[in-house]
Amino acid sequence: MIERARTGHGQRSDRDPSVRYTDPGWLNVADLVICRTSCGPGRRIELSVRGCDKRCPGCCNQDFQEHHPTTLISSGQVAAAIEQMVIRHDVSGLTVSGGEPLLQAGGLLPVLATARHVGLDIIVFTGMIYEEVLREGRQDRLELLGLLDVLIDGPFVQGMNTSFGLAGSANQRYLYLTDRLWPLRNEIEGKPKTRDYLLQEGMLKWAGYPLEGGRI
Numbered sequence: 001m002i003e004r005a006r007t008g009h010g011q012r013s014d015r016d017p018s019v020r021y022t023d024p025g026w027l028n029v030a031d032l033v034i035c036r037t038s039c040g041p042g043r044r045i046e047l048s049v050r051g052c053d054k055r056c057p058g059c060c061n062q063d064f065q066e067h068h069p070t071t072l073i074s075s076g077q078v079a080a081a082i083e084q085m086v087i088r089h090d091v092s093g094l095t096v097s098g099g100e101p102l103l104q105a106g107g108l109l110p111v112l113a114t115a116r117h118v119g120l121d122i123i124v125f126t127g128m129i130y131e132e133v134l135r136e137g138r139q140d141r142l143e144l145l146g147l148l149d150v151l152i153d154g155p156f157v158q159g160m161n162t163s164f165g166l167a168g169s170a171n172q173r174y175l176y177l178t179d180r181l182w183p184l185r186n187e188i189e190g191k192p193k194t195r196d197y198l199l200q201e202g203m204l205k206w207a208g209y210p211l212e213g214g215r216i
């Protein structure tokens, strides 16, 4: 069971007023779901974090752009939930999207280290450009890159939409930072887009890509 620190629209948790979601050890979680087809090869966990400054027109995750820390969860609890999901659902990978995952690199580090430890492959989306992250030289973001198998980088560009692959638009790059998922690159980059429907906490949700014309 994930313990949640629900907050209002302020920047701080009402569980511990000193906690901000950009602090190491905390995450502003938008969703944590099992994907069967839409988030990469094999059955996977998709962790979506909330908060992004890019405001790309046509972003399919507009609900996750705001920084309001509505569901602050400690990294340890997210990592424990992922371990449980691996045992119960026989998943092989973790996909992290947002929002902007790199804004919460400090909170993601222990989660991704756990995912690695239990044998998951890891795909992360970012609206940043890989070379910018390297130039910027922030330790937490560089450490995060060191835990990934694939980084899909760059902002979504409306008008360059693709109907296949995980990336939303053709400008986004698939950067294979290890060899692990390279043999599956056709599935990652060439498979027609799909979506998963999930019944979670009494609500019908979806993961993957929106139908043409927007949300369900």
Ligand code: SF4
Pocket: 052, 053, 054, 055, 056, 059, 060, 061, 062, 065, 098, 099, 100, 126, 127, 128, 154, 155, 156
């Ligand atoms: S970077 Fe990604 S999450 Fe952020 S606005 Fe652009 S498409 Fe949306």
